[in-house]
Amino acid sequence: MKLSYRVNEYVSCEQFIALLNASGLGERRPVDDKQCIEGMLNNSNLIIAAWHDEQLVGIARSVTDFHYACYLSDLAVHKNYQHLGLGKTLQNLTQQKLGPNCKIILLAAPDANSYYQKLGFTSHPRCWVLERNKRIKE
Template sequence: MAVSFKVNRPITIDQFTRLLESSTLGERRPIHDRECMEGMISNSNLIVSAWDGALLVGIARSVTDFHYACYLSDLAVHKSYQKSGIGKRLQSLTQEQLGPLCKLILIAAPAANSYYGQIGYTHNDRCWVLEPGVTIGN
């Protein structure tokens, strides 16, 4: 397995969707909504990807200002490539693209919740989520 890593290499919607389907992340993403998937890729301003030849085997998809905050919205590794260090490398390469004061922020998938503390993240219980269709009240 000779995996190469790329920063902001173009990724097709089909490649992205297939990767999410082949990882546990596909269960929590709108993989059947092509327009949404297109928006997710085209509006991300930092994408670090892992490739085995022409096969996309990992992705760290982020939205960031590069100076203060980077929201790592998708971290996915193909099931056949998990536990080989690809996820850690994707996060490290993402971090390398950011300024020295920029924080990497993510919402952990339930099965991965304990993983992040083991690799250096600190837990923050102050996150709030406003679901689609919910109107902000008084």
């Protein structure tokens, strides 16, 4: 199987949604909100995509300053391509694009929590999330 990896090349909204659904990540992403998905893609400043021919089979989508912090917003691998090292490769390629002192930060899906520990990530107890439908209290 010949895979190619592309950095910051165009990924369509439809390809991204199909991958999110095929990876299992679609249940935690706004796949029914095309405007939001388009914004997610258009405002990411580092996207590493894995392709099998012209099918998107993996993605690492990040927002970063390239020097201090990189928020890895989505790491998705199509279920038919999982356990082949694609996720690890996508993360390694992401890290290669960052400065030498830039840390990768992410929120793990519940089923993936132990995966990141095996790769060398450390858990951080002080993560806070304000959901889309909530407002900051006065």
